[in-house]
Amino acid sequence: MSDRFELFLTCPKGLEGLLIEEAVGLGLEEAREHTSAVRGMADMETAYRLCLWSRLANRVLLVLKRFPMKDAEDLYHGVLDVDWQDHMLADGTLAVEFSGHGSGIDNTHFGALKVKDAIVDKLRTPTGERPSIDKLNPDLRIHLRLDRGEAILSLDLSGHSLHQRGYRLQQGAAPLKENLAAAILIRAGWPRIAAEGGALADPMCGVGTFLVEAGMIAADMAPNLRRQQWGFTAWLGHVPALWKKLHEEATARAAAGLAKPPLWIRGYEADPRLIQPGRNNVERAGLSEWIKIYQGEVATFEPRPDQNQKGLVICNPPYGERLGDEASLLYLYQNLGERLRQACLNWEAAVFTGAPDLGKRMGIRSHKQYSFWNGALPCKLLLIKVLPDQFVTGERRSPEQRQAEREQAAYDQTPEVPQERQYNKNGNPIKPAPSPAPVVEQARLSEGGQMFANRLQKNLKSLSKWAKREGVECYRVYDADMPEYSMAIDLYHDWVHVQEYVAPKSIDPEKASARLFDALAAIPQALNIDKSRVVIKRRERQSGTKQYERQSAQGKFTEVNEGGVKLLVNLTDYLDTGLFLDHRPMRLRIQKEAAGKRFLNLFCYTATASVHAAKGGARSTTSVDLSKTYLDWARRNLSLNGFSDKNRLEQGDVMAWLEASRDEYDLIFIDPPTFSNSKRMEGVFDVQRDHVQLLDLAMARLAPGGVLYFSNNFRKFQLEDNLGERYAVEEITAKTIDPDFARNGKIHRAWKIMSR
Incomplete structure (x- = not known):
């Protein structure tokens, strides 16, 4: 066997440049870069060293043979021609991986099968012994890559992928692979910072992958020092004495590195469920003296061990997968930026992001x-130097002001010199003036964001006077006033509920996303609301009961007040919140008219109108809805206000319930959905098609002299003309629109209907 081998080192896409630098530094010669791989020549010692020390490679493949290949037969005979008895025993185990296609092989499974057949046939003994397949822990892992008519047959020296260091047995939902984390640290300059004695902090550390990889770099630990099983362990070409020498050298280097004073490496994680798994990973890596993990939010992140310490802040913020994640992610990035500016002056920062626009x-x-x-x-x-002249804040500063800030920052970082104590004329020591509190600067809004903020502030100034006068604490402050920013924004006391209307397909998605981020950045500033109290949802064309489908499962209810009653809203779990703000005037009308009356609320949702009727002194209320979830919510709304005995909650299909009912009611409210279907209901309710039957059934339950209020929000709805022949019908839409919905007069239509 030759003393020099051709090696292929595979890696994640994008790491090739870093890998070739690392591999050359470890002894690889004639190195060339390929897509997701590096190729070169090396002796066995270098091959072992690459397995042990490469922080970036996935696999180290030792090329056994290259040969031209036209078809499956060429493949079989090319593999058969290798002296496999030099590599494995006849009764050993193997696994075969095949990549590429062409030369008559378009199925990788078929290609792997031909390779396996050739090896087995070569090693089959007269007594019938032959290698068997073990895909998990084989003696040899063989790889064949087909590249433009050439077969490259290799032995995988690494066995399992080298990114699997062995310390991370517990991980979060979407962790970075260890070699990608190492590459990010190297690009961020951590080896240089560590050599200078710098610190490292990760404010969103998850289970600690960045921390452990950083600790191993700083302590000069070979990343795969603790690995027990290798692809060459059972290989007949393995040189145990050479491997033992290299392993002992790496062990000695790690011991020497860990004996040095530990660097300050800290991780912070908001999710308490990840703290112990992260600490366990650190302990398995042997770095408990170097790395500490604490629970903490990004907004309170304080990385500095002391005023003079500098270092690297590194993090991989979550990418966001659920509807409405845009707001939380934007504010997460803003909080991160604020903490960098306030607490990490003169540090370096590295933010690894799948959403570069948020990084801006x-x-x-x-x-x-x-x-x-x-x-x-x-x-x-994104690599960042945390210096004042890199800040993009709401305040524009002159070059002279920036220079003054730099000088002040430099002064702040110098050790304090004890000053001679001064005394007043009475002999009492003069207390030094307290240092001014740091100014918390907000990121500057874009031009569009500032326009949006101006509109919000103008609306708020106008509506807040009306709301205060009328005692309204939940109201709409913006409803697509500016076509470029198509959303509805509602205030719920000290919370903001944002519904983004999905942009038409004619709008560039990148522009729509940028405008959304502009608006989300503006909302907390314009409305003076903490970022943590902004909830965003996306509203699309709804059909059936989609608007009632669960969006989240936080189960968090907030109590709000309206017209003297307390109501529960849920701002996160469903598209709607449990309180239709546009029906506020109708609910207050019902409260005023309900005294002594029997009230019926059909399609009651969370029965907010029933609570108002009970507050107004209704003799009884009956609320009907198909959803058990919303009837439970209704029960909580009634109980919250001390109403229970005379308030019935009925679960069922409204049409069927009306047909079966024989009771009379003095006041009825109907606000049906545009469409409704359910497993509990036969067919589909269509308000345009079915409203006449619905109203006839309801009017049959209306007591003499009673009033029925009918409303719906189907914009194309037309009330059947012949209803006016049977009943006294008056459209009262204009009387049921408050100032916060004045710009959207078609938010709903409403009628007052009585018997003739």
Whole structure:
């Protein structure tokens, strides 16, 4: 066997440049870069060293043979021609991986099968012994890559992928692979910072992958020092004495590195469920003395061990997968930017993001960006120097002011010199003036964001006077006033509920996304609301009961007041909140008219109208809805106000319930959905098609002299003309629209209907 081998080192896409630098540094010669791989020549010692020390490679493949290949027979005979008895025993185990296609092989499983057949046939003994397949832990893992008519047959020295260091047995939902984390640290300059004695902090550390990889780099630990099983362990070409020497050298280097004073490496994680798994991973890596993990939110992140310490802040913010994640992610990035500006002056920062546009919202410029791939997701690494002249804040400063800030920052970082104590004329010590509190600067809004903020502030100024006068604490402050910012924004006391209307397909998605981020950045500033109290949802064309489908499962209810009653809203779990704000005038009308009356609420939803009727002194209320979830919510609304005995909650299909009912009611309210279907209901309710039957059934239950209020929000709805022949019908839409919905007069239509 030759003393020099051709090696292929595979890696994640985007790491090739870093890998070739690392591999050359570890002894690889004649190195060349390929897509997701590096190729070169090396002796066995270098091959072992690459397995042990490469922080970036996935696999180290030792090329056994290259041969031209036209078809499956060429493949079989090319593999058969290898002296397999030099590599494995006849009764050993193997696994075969095949990549590429062409030369008559379009199925990788078929290609792998031909490779396996050739090896088995070569090693089959007269007594029938032959290698068997073990896909999990084989003696040899063989790889064949088909590249433009050439077969490259290799032995996988690594066995399992080298990114599997062995310390991360517990992980979060979407962790970075260890070699990608190491690449990000290297690009961020951590080896240099660590050599200078710098600190490292990760404010969103998850289970600690960045922390452990950083600790191993700083302590000079080979990343795969603790690995027990290798692809060459059972290989007949393995040189145990050479491997033992290299392993002992790496063990000695790690011991020497860990004996040094530990660097300050800290992780912070908001999710309490990840704290112990992260600490367990650190302990398995042997770095408990170097790395500490604490529970903490990004908004309170304080990385500095002391005033003079500098270092690197590194993080991989979540990408967001659920509807409405845009707001929480935007504010997460803004909070991160604020903490960098306030607590990490003169540090360096590295933000690895799958949403580079959000990176621009941190209020601080990146001086370098690198492209990476996290699996199939294109990502950016944003490198930042945390210096005042890199800040993008709401205040424009002159060059002289920036210079003064830099000088002040430099002064703030110098050790304090004891000053001679001064005394007043009475002999009492003079207390030094307290240092001014740091100014918390908000990121500057874009031009469009500032226009949007101006409109919000104008609306708020106008509506807040009306709301205060009328005692209204939940109202709409914006409803697509500006076509470019198509959303509805509602205030619920000290919460903001945002519904984004999905942009038409004619709008560039990137522009729509940028406008959304502009608006979300403006909302907390314009409305003076904390970012954590902004909830966003996306409203699309609804059909059936889609508007009632669960969006989340937080189960968090907030109590609000309206017209002297207390109501529960849920701002997160459903598209609607449990309180239709546009029906406020109708609910207050019902409260005024309900005294002594029997009230019926059909399609009652969370029965807010029933609570108002009970508050107004109704003799009884009956609320009917098909949903048990919303009837339970209704029960809580009634109980919250002390109403229970005379308030019935009925679960059922409204049409069927009306047909079966024989009771009379003095006041009826009907606000049906446009469409409704359910497993509990036969057919589909269509308000345009079925409203005449619905109203006839309801009017049959109306007592003499009673009033029925009918409303719906189907914009194309037309009330059947012949209803006016049977009943006294008056449209009262204009009387049921409050100032906060004045711009959207078609939010609903309403009628007052009585018997003739």
